[in-house]
Amino acid sequence: MLRINKILLRGNGVKDAFVDFDSGANILAGESDTGKSFLIRCLDYILGAEQLKKPLKVAAAYTHLFVEFENSNNEVLTLERALDGGKLLAHxxxxxxIRDKGEIIAPVRKGKSKGPDVTSIFFPFAGIKEAKLRKNVLGETQRLSVRTLSPLFLVDEVSIIDEHSPITGRPSFDDTARKRTFSYLLTGKDDDGIVAAEKGEIVKAKLQAKLEVVQELIRPLEERFGAGPNSVPIALGSDDDLDDVIAKLTEEVEAATTAISRLHEETQVTTALALRAESQLLGVAEIQSRYSLLDERYHSDLKRLDFLAEGSHYFESLQEVPCPLCGQQLTLPHHHGERTQTLMSSDEIRRSAIAEAAKIHAYLVDLQKAMVSVDHRKSELEKEKNVAQAALKNLQENLTRNLTPLLASTAEHLEELFERRAERDAEQTDLQRWIELHKRQKDIQKSLVDSNQPKPEWGGLSSQSLSSLCTEIEAVLTEWKWGSAPRVTFDEKEYDIVVDGQPRQSHGKGVRAILYSAFIIGLLRYCVNNGLPHPGLVVIDSPLTSYKKKDAATVSGLNEPVSEGVEAGFWHSLTLLPKHLQIIVIENKEPPASVAKEVHYEWFAGDYAGAEERAALIPVPSGLSAIS
Structure with a gap:
C-alpha cells in the first residue's frame, strides 16, 4: 500500500504550488474555482493519462508536475512529468x-513494448502484483494497468454524481477489463491461464473480406467463361496437335543446330589445314630463296677458280711479279720453305683449282636435287591449300544457302507456335483458376454460415466476496448514520450497489454521490482488511456537494441533497480512519471544527482570503482573482 505525500507544480520564475498530505484522513476544502479539483486531474495525468485535462489558466507559467508517494515500507517514489505531455521521470x-534526472518511463506501454511504464513502477511500489485480466467475452487477456484500476481509487466531481456504474463508468470498449479488475480486487485471482475463444466477429469480417476478394477476382473471368463453373468453353488439355508440331519443329531446329555445329567444326579443321599449308609455303619460299643464293655463290666460286687457273699461266710472263707471301719480286732469289716453289708453281695452282671446282660441281648437283625436291613440295602444298580453300568455300555456301535459312525459318515458325501455346496455356490456367475461385467462394460462404458459434460463457463474480464487500459498505453507511440497519446488495447486471432495495443510480445526484463514496471507501476497507490488491488510498472529489455548475446539464438526474445526519456521520467517520489507510476528500463545504482538528485539513479561502489564509492552489499576487 501507499499514500500521497505531496502534489507539486513547478515552473521558471514562479513559486512552487503544492499541497501536502498525511496518512489517514485528509480534507481539502475551499471556495469554488480555487484549484481543488485540478489536483484530481493532476493525479490522473501523473498516472498515465494522455494529456492534462482542463489546465488552469493561472498555471500557465508552470511546466512540471511532481507527485510524491510513500509506501508501507517507508520508501519514497516521486513521479515527474512535463505538463505539456511526454514521458515521465521516476525518482x-x-x-x-531530487538532484538527478531520474529513470525515464512511459505513461503506458503501447503495442508489444516491454519497457518500463507507470504501471510497472507504481504497482510494485504499492505491493500490487502483475496480473492478466480478460478484456473481452472471447477470453483474450491483457495486462492490468493503473489506467484500468485508477477509477476505483480516484473519483472526480463528475463521475461521483453520474448515473453510470462506479466500476465501468460510461460504456466503452474496456467494460470487460474494468469488470475483471473489480473481480481481481474482490478475490485476488486474475485470468492468467484461461484459453481464449476465437473471435466470431473478426472471423466473419475476415471471411467476408476474403469473399469480396474472391468475387472481385471472379468477375472479369465470368465474361470469358460463362455464368457458372459448369460452362466450360474449352477442354483442358486440348490442342495436342500443336504440341506435336512444336516437338517436331524442335527436333528440326536441334538437327539444324547440330548440322551447323558440325559444319563449324569442319570449317575449323579445314581452316587449320589451309593455314598450315600457307605457313609451310612461306617456309618453302624461304628455303628456295636461300637455295638460289647458294647456287649463285657456287657459280661465283667456279668463276673465281677458272680465273685462278687461267691467271697462273700468265704469272711467268710478267717481268715483275710480287711474291704472294712476302711481296718481293719473284725474279729475285729468295726462299720461303721447301714447298714454296711447289705451291707457287702454275701447274700446282691449276690442279688445285680444278680439284676445288670438282667439289663445287658436286655441291651444285646436290643443290639442284634439293631445289627440285623443294619445288615438288611447294606444288604439293599449293595443291593442299587450294583444296582446303575450296572446301571452306563449299562449307560456307552450305551454311549460308541451306542450314542458316532453314534454322531461321524453323525457329520463327516455332516461336509463333510457342506464342500460340502460351496463349492456350494462359487460357487453360485462367479457366482452372476460375473453377477454383468458384469452389473457394462456396467454401467461404459455407464457413460464413458455420461461423455463427455461440459465445463462451464465463462465471460471474464471487458471491461470497460480494457478500463480504456489501457487509463492509453497510458498515460504512452505518458509520455515516444512513439508517439503523442499511441493507446493501450488488446488482451484477448494472455493476452497481442497491441500498435498501433501491438502486444507487435511481437516486438524485446528492445521494448518488454519497453512495458512490460509500462503495469506494467500502472497497478500500474490504481489500485492505482481507489482504487483497489495492493501492491503499482513495481520493474523492465533492462527495457531499452536488455538482451545480453550468455544464452539469450533461449529468442526468434530479438534485437530491444529502441529509444533515449523513453529512455529519461522514465527517465524523474520517476521524476514525486508521493511519495505514489514506482518504483524501476534496469538498466545497467546511468540515466541523472538531473534525478539522482530528484530520489533516487545509482550506482554500478564495478571493476573500485573509492575511494568514491560503487563497488557492496557485499562489497569486494579492488583489487578483485566485483562479480564472
Missing part, C-alpha cells in the same frame, strides 16, 4: 532531494 527520493 526514488522525496521532491526536495
Amino acid at each position: 526514488y527520493v522525496p521532491t526536495r532531494d
